Amino acid sequence: MNMMISLDGYSSGPNQTAENPFGEGGMQLTEWVFPLKAFREMHGEEGGEVNASGPIVAGWLQGVGATVMGRNMFGGGPGPWGDWQGYWGDDPPYHHPVFVLTHHPREPLEMQGGTTFHFVTDGIEAALERAKEAAGDKDVAIGGGASAIQQYLAAGLLDELLLSVVPVILGGGSRPFDNLGDARPKLEQIQVVEAPGVTHLRYRVT
Amino acid sequence: MNMMISLDGYSSGPNQTAENPFGEGGMQLTEWVFPLKAFREMHGEEGGEVNASGPIVAGWLQGVGATVMGRNMFGGGPGPWGDWQGYWGDDPPYHHPVFVLTHHPREPLEMQGGTTFHFVTDGIEAALERAKEAAGDKDVAIGGGASAIQQYLAAGLLDELLLSVVPVILGGGSRPFDNLGDARPKLEQIQVVEAPGVTHLRYRVT
16 A cells, blocks of 8 residues: 555544545645655556655556545545546546445446456455455555555555655645554564655565 | 654654653664764764664764753653763763753763753753854754654754664654644655664654
């Protein structure tokens, strides 16, 4: 899994809404990423900055054959589904199957460019199994948000964590490492990358 | 200020006691530091490991002319003072005046090697003023713990933060960046040092 996180441990700010999916102040977590060439390419745009964050961002999807994400990260508000199609437009950057955790059934949603959103109502293990099957030899990425991360961490189902630590203090929101109880994983630091306005920390679950 | 911090943002674990000043699990925050030559020298011991953490640890006291710390970091439990003399033995590693925030008056406590503990009952600004005066041209360090850091951050009195991020999830304890309200400082990342079992992140308050 990878996520952007504040110095006080939040991956989104308080009062998330459909219009403001990162919550109040939460967009500060993402400011380092938008100017990057690697990020712009991922979204079909040209130009952009080249720095040490580039390979990290490119690596988000390299070798990844399927993604799992929480309902809140896919968006569209709580409750039964309307016609919400995610935050990523007609051609999402995934280009592989994406399994969305939800309590509300919905038919698969096929987007352009190879991304299909599947809606999984029978829990995190089932979603991961389906993602592993879809990914084949490739990796499965857990996209977020905080609640999905908490559940996968507590279940001991994550192998590797990539945290992009942004020098901001949000003061509220969702913390991916809260609510783990005694199921807190043991971690080993395996990579550190200093980049403008962010530090990338990679850990292996041991 | 410098402090060791867990991935979930705690500088100490839950249930701090005099016998366990870092709280439950909190000693995991310090494991990287004890084997270091730089740390052992600071405490009058020989030998030890040399790695990228060495200059960081040596820098904790380089150019520092006075330290401020909270009552809880000095220790000895809450309430009026007994004969507690701190966690650092007869010859503490500071070798300069240390100002301890407390609600309970106490005469200065002169230790060996140039460390004198002064007990300040009139608040964080007063303690900082006295520390600045004592430090002269040198820097003042805010030693912690979390509550003291929170108060100095909220008052806008810190210039620089050094976080040593340890790959552990504590699940409870004290978080130095909590309770800041709208007084959260703006930070600029100025240094990143990767070292075995820890990453050091230095930020300037802008």
